Amino acid sequence: MLKNLDMCFIVEKPLGKLLKWLRILGFDTICDSDDSNDKRFIDSGKEKRIRLSRSVATRDRKNTNQILFIVSNNPFEQLKQVIHTLNIGFGDIRPFSRCNRCNTLLKPVDKDSIRGMIPDYVWVTHTNFRFCRCCQKIYWPGNHTKEGKEIIKRLFIFNLNGKF
Numbered sequence: 744m745l746k747n748l749d750m751c752f753i754v755e756k757p758l759g760k761l762l763k764w765l766r767i768l769g770f771d772t773i774c775d776s777d778d779s780n781d782k783r784f785i786d787s788g789k790e791k792r793i794r795l796s797r798s799v800a801t802r803d804r805k806n807t808n809q810i811l812f813i814v815s816n817n818p819f820e821q822l823k824q825v826i827h828t829l830n831i832g833f834g835d836i837r838p839f840s841r842c843n844r845c846n847t848l849l850k851p852v853d854k855d856s857i858r859g860m861i862p863d864y865v866w867v868t869h870t871n872f873r874f875c876r877c878c879q880k881i882y883w884p885g886n887h888t889k890e891g892k893e894i895i896k897r898l899f900i901f902n903l904n905g906k907f
């Protein structure tokens with residue numbers, strides 16, 4: 744098995760929330776969809792992505808080395824299954840380091856350079872911003888981060904059951 748830091752995933756379509764949360768935790772995660780450029784990566788065979796699937800047909804394939812069949816319909820339970828099955832620890836994650844829309848690693852961006860690109864009250868009240876060079880989305884610590892931290896606590900510290 745790969746070292747946790749190098750772990751990366753390909754997620755089948757019905758698992759959209761799981762895909763988003765794996766990206767929020769910092770894991771390189773792409774969607775298996777025919778209408779996306781992601782397909783090229785898969786066909787190249789260069790990447791050893793772990794496939795996360797809800798499909799029984801995928802589960803029953805003979806070569807299941809890199810496939811994890813996701814049991815639950817609940818996104819939080821799905822995330823818990825991935826974390827526990829692959830023995831991912833708190834030290835293995837890099838929360839909020841990746842664009843949850845397109846999977847690109849985020850870069851810190853100078854506050855002055857993004858004035859006018861975000862609401863004024865956000866610009867005034869925050870100092871740390873990160874930027875996705877691919878889809879141009881700007882990130883800052885906000886409600887989304889709060890929600891993410893709560894999920895991370897529940898996953899790694901309190902180990903409580905919960906729902907998104």
Ligand SMILES: [Zn+2]
Nearest residue numbers: 842845875878
């Ligand atoms: Zn992006």
